[in-house]
Amino acid sequence: MSTRPLVWLPACVLLVAVAAALSVMLGARTVSPGDALAALVHGEDGSLARAAVRQRVPRTGLALLVGAALGTAGAVMQGLTRNPLADPGILGVNAGAALAVVCGIAYLGISTPGQYVWLAVAGAGAAAALVYVIGSRGRGGATPVKLALVGTMVTAALSSLVSAVLLPRLDVVNTFRFWQIGGVGGASADGILQVLPLLAAGFVLSLASARGLNALALGDDLAAGLGERVARTRLSAAAGAVLLCGAATAAAGPIGFVGLVVPHTVRLLTGPDNRWVLPLSALTGAALVTLADVTGRLVARPGDMEVGIVTAVIGAPVFIAVARQQKVREL
Amino acid sequence: MSPSSVALVRRGRLRRIRRRRTVVAGLTVLLAVLFVTSLCVGHTVYPPYDALRVVLGDTVPGASFTVGRLRLPRVLTGALAGFAFGLAGATFQTLLRNMLASPDVIGISSGASAAAVFAIVVLGLGGTPVFLIAVPAGLAVALVIYLLTYRQGVLGVRLVLVGIGVGALLNSVVSYLLLRAPAWEVQEAMRWLTGSLGSAFWDGVGPLATGVLPLSAVLLLAGRSLTALQLGDDSARALGTRVGTSRLVLVLCAVGLTSLATATTGPIAFVAFLSGPVAHRLTGGNGSPLLPAALTGAALVLTADLIGQFAFDTRFPVGVVTGALGAPCLLWLLVRSRRTQGAL
Numbered sequence: 001m002s003t004r005p006l007v008w009l010p011a012c013v014l015l016v017a018v019a020a021a022l023s024v025m026l027g028a029r030t031v032s033p034g035d036a037l038a039a040l041v042h043g044e045d046g047s048l049a050r051a052a053v054r055q056r057v058p059r060t061g062l063a064l065l066v067g068a069a070l071g072t073a074g075a076v077m078q079g080l081t082r083n084p085l086a087d088p089g090i091l092g093v094n095a096g097a098a099l100a101v102v103c104g105i106a107y108l109g110i111s112t113p114g115q116y117v118w119l120a121v122a123g124a125g126a127a128a129a130l131v132y133v134i135g136s137r138g139r140g141g142a143t144p145v146k147l148a149l150v151g152t153m154v155t156a157a158l159s160s161l162v163s164a165v166l167l168p169r170l171d172v173v174n175t176f177r178f179w180q181i182g183g184v185g186g187a188s189a190d191g192i193l194q195v196l197p198l199l200a201a202g203f204v205l206s207l208a209s210a211r212g213l214n215a216l217a218l219g220d221d222l223a224a225g226l227g228e229r230v231a232r233t234r235l236s237a238a239a240g241a242v243l244l245c246g247a248a249t250a251a252a253g254p255i256g257f258v259g260l261v262v263p264h265t266v267r268l269l270t271g272p273d274n275r276w277v278l279p280l281s282a283l284t285g286a287a288l289v290t291l292a293d294v295t296g297r298l299v300a301r302p303g304d305m306e307v308g309i310v311t312a313v314i315g316a317p318v319f320i321a322v323a324r325q326q327k328v329r330e331l
Numbered sequence: 332m333s334p335s336s337v338a339l340v341r342r343g344r345l346r347r348i349r350r351r352r353t354v355v356a357g358l359t360v361l362l363a364v365l366f367v368t369s370l371c372v373g374h375t376v377y378p379p380y381d382a383l384r385v386v387l388g389d390t391v392p393g394a395s396f397t398v399g400r401l402r403l404p405r406v407l408t409g410a411l412a413g414f415a416f417g418l419a420g421a422t423f424q425t426l427l428r429n430m431l432a433s434p435d436v437i438g439i440s441s442g443a444s445a446a447a448v449f450a451i452v453v454l455g456l457g458g459t460p461v462f463l464i465a466v467p468a469g470l471a472v473a474l475v476i477y478l479l480t481y482r483q484g485v486l487g488v489r490l491v492l493v494g495i496g497v498g499a500l501l502n503s504v505v506s507y508l509l510l511r512a513p514a515w516e517v518q519e520a521m522r523w524l525t526g527s528l529g530s531a532f533w534d535g536v537g538p539l540a541t542g543v544l545p546l547s548a549v550l551l552l553a554g555r556s557l558t559a560l561q562l563g564d565d566s567a568r569a570l571g572t573r574v575g576t577s578r579l580v581l582v583l584c585a586v587g588l589t590s591l592a593t594a595t596t597g598p599i600a601f602v603a604f605l606s607g608p609v610a611h612r613l614t615g616g617n618g619s620p621l622l623p624a625a626l627t628g629a630a631l632v633l634t635a636d637l638i639g640q641f642a643f644d645t646r647f648p649v650g651v652v653t654g655a656l657g658a659p660c661l662l663w664l665l666v667r668s669r670r671t672q673g674a675l
Contacts, residue, residue: 085492089499145335145488149431152495153661156435156600160654163525168645309507316500320479323492 005280012283014065019290023060024053026306028290037186059236062187063293063307064286066248067258069199071285072273073244074259075277076206077268079213080237081132084264084322085148088124088245089256092154095223096127097249099165106165107233117195128242130154183306184252198247203282205240209275217272219299233274255308258285264322304319347617354613358626361633362410365633369406370398373639381505400533408531408595409636409649410629413602415543415592417628418550420603421562421583421610421620425557429491433604437494440598441501442472443590447597448508448523461537466542469590470625473582474495526599526650534596543593547625550584554619557581599650601636601657602628609660654669 025031031039031049038055039050058181070088079087088094100123104110110119131154135147212233215223224230248255262276262285270276289307292314296305377394385391385398388523390444427607446468450456476497480490505523514532556577559567564574589603609631610623635652 089494145492148495150438150490152498153431153604154658157658157661158656160525160651160657161599163651164647164655167647167651242649256503305507306510309503312500312503316496316503319496319499320493323489323496324479 005273008269008276008280009283012280012287015281015287016290019287020060020064023063023290024056024292026294027052027056028301032154035308058187058189058192059184061189062192062251063290064215065195065199066184066252066255067289068282069202069244069248069285070255070289071202071262071281071283072261072278073241073248074215074285074315075263075274075281076209076237076241076244077259078263079217079277080234080241081147081273082217083147083320085260087257087260087281087319088249090148090240090255090260090319091128091151092131092158093124093128093242094249094256095155095158095162096123096125096130097246098254099123099162100126101108101250102165103160106169116324117198117247117250120250121198121243124157124246124249125242127154127158128238128245132197135245165212173254183304183308185304185306187251193240195247198243202247203329204241205236206244207240210239210278213237213274213278214272217274224263250316253306253308255289255311257311257319258289260322261311261312261315261318262288344660347430347615351614351618351623354610354623354647355626358613358623358630362630362633365630365637366406366410369403369409369633369637371400372637373397381479384539385470404533404536405528405531405636407536409528409632411536411539411543412528412592412596412599413606413632414625414628415588416602416622417482417610417623417626417631419585419588419592420605420628421624422550422557422581423603424607425561425620426581426585427490427584431604431672432491433607434585435497435598435600435603437491438476438496438501439469439473439494439586439589440593440603441498441505443469443593444523444598445504445508447594448505452508452511458534458535461585462538462542462591465594466590469586469593470583471531472501473586478649497548523597524650525648525654526593526597527648528596528632529646529648531596537596539591541590546584546587546591549619550581551582551625552587553577553584554621559618599632599649600654601648601660602653605653605657605660606631 021033021036025033025036029048029052031053031283035047036053039053053078074087077088077091078084080086084277097120100119101116104116104119110116131147131151134154135150212223212228215226215228216224216230216233220230223233245259263281266280266284289311292310293304293307296307296310299305299310367379367382370386371377371379375393375397377391377398381391381394382398385394386403416435420435422429423432423434423437443465447461447465450461450464454464476490478496479493479497509523556572557569558572559622560570560574560577560581562570568574592599606624606628607620610620610627613627614620615624631653632649635656636649639647639649639652
């Protein structure tokens with residue numbers, strides 16, 4: 001294990017802390033660091049500044065968790081599919097979760113995040129399996145371009161089904177409209193507690209498979225030769241990634257491109273060792289989503305712009321830059 | 332070559348030509364049937380004779396308004412948009428030699444859609460000015476995708492991936508603009524997210540037809556060079572095709588058609604993508620794929636609109652139906668492409 005990444009660990013932790021502090025302080029009403037600290041330590045005293053801070057705490061917490069989940073899930077998916085363009089948004093996983101949630105709201109009368117988080121995970125898993133199975137057919141297995149195309153098409157098809165379920169129920173449309181774009185504005189402490197167990201399980205499974213993913217990077221045969229149980233590693237890593245995306249999507253709606261951008265940035269800093277890439281992706285992802293949320297709040301003051309839009313604006317150029325690299329073809 | 336083998340070759344050639352002609356004729360008849368059915372069927376059902384009299388300009392009490400003002404523009408818009416989507420989709424698929432490289436996948440529809448939404452929601456425009464913004468925007472997006480892809484030649488795979496990225500970016504712009512729009516415009520929002528004929532009236536048909544008809548004519552005439560380009564650049568050059576010029580003309584027309592249709596109906600999901608492969612299956616890949624694909628596109632949109640309007644309790648926009656139909660077709664095509672070891 002090289003020691004170079006050790007430098008980046010505190011840097012990433014610092015970045016997360018700065019992002020969280022900014023997220024608590026900035027918004028429609030700017031709060032000074034002293035007031036923010038006082039509000040966090042002593043609670044509300046009736047002043048608007050402290051009330052604003054208390055409002056922003058769950059939001060910040062959700063942004064941090066969702067970002068960490070998506071960053072890790074993206075890194076795992078890229079390792080698992082040996083595909084630099086893998087991302088929960090591109091691969092249709094978010095759309096699968098969205099369809100499952102909408103069906104739950106419309107047909108099963110489900111309304112609390114605690115209930116639909118399971119549906120979201122199931123939908124995410126089904127969509128991921130579908131895209132991977134279709135994408136790995138044909139010559140050359142699951143090439144980046146095939147997976148990206150199949151993911152895009154499956155997303156389009158699933159989105160049509162979402163519209164088909166929603167249209168007869170105009171009362172659901174408006175709630176869903178904001179959820180669909182991806183936002184952390186509606187966060188509450190209860191909602192966070194309900195997705196927390198799933199996220200924790202997802203993190204444990206993902207981080208535990210880091211060493212296995214390093215072996216898989218050499219190819220299945222070589223990994224098996226090195227004594228890695230390939231099928232088991234794949235299964236546990238995939239389960240971890242699906243849990244993370246599904247829970248994150250249930251809590252904050254489909255947020256795209258975080259899982260794509262973050263691992264690539266981290267790999268530039270630390271090299272390809274997944275034992276470093278996964279935890280640092282979690283930290284960087286948390287910082288990215290939180291900063292995107294802050295940016296959205298500042299750009300569209302006094303309202304806010306949904307995180308999903310900000311991350312797409314940041315993430316799409318990175319996707320294009322990765323796609324332009326010659327090596328994409330060879331993978 | 333012996334006389335018998337000459338006869339054999341000639342017979343095969345004739346059979347292929349006949350098959351393509353039969354398919355084109357069949358699709359035309361199907362389209363005409365769908366056209367008349369769409370005019371007759373609705374809340375009030377009129378006999379085909381009345382509907383045709385309205386189309387020919389006679390005044391029929393009741394039918395003149397329902398058929399002439401409401402249904403005819405809707406059907407015309409659907410047919411024209413479907414024709415344009417099918418034609419543009421087949422052009423891209425043939426040119427890039429990749430079934431999945433249709434304009435709705437590679438981000439060109441998203442460009443036109445984003446521009447149209449901007450023109451309507453932010454600038455408050457309608458009718459022809461929307462086209463004047465959407466078409467250049469579609470062309471600009473296509474140019475950006477092309478330039479981003481260009482690196483010692485344009486590689487199909489890279490073009491597709493860059494297109495997906497640009498499309499994702501533009502779709503988030505559409506979402507943002509729609510979220511800022513007043514809430515009453517759910518119908519309008521659906522139009523721009525999945526495509527709908529719900530807001531098709533006479534004032535949109537004229538500009539759409541003036542754009543689509545000449546571009547389609549050019550594209551269908553240039554179809555011959557497309558068949559040559561299918562063989563690869565070198566062979567096409569050897570056959571006397573001006574490779575650069577014909578490709579430019581083909582791409583410009585296809586992007587123009589996509590933008591015009593998208594600016595009117597929104598990006599109707601999967602029509603551009605499915606028409607080409609379906610037409611290919613029907614004709615067995617004989618001759619230029621463009622006209623069959625265009626007819627298939629128009630028939631697909633009219634069928635989906637009939638289903639969306641009348642098959643369920645709720646009226647669904649056409650794009651929702653094509654999207655739901657598209658999913659199984661996509662699976663089937665991909666499964667088949669493995670068996671035939673098709674490119675991709």
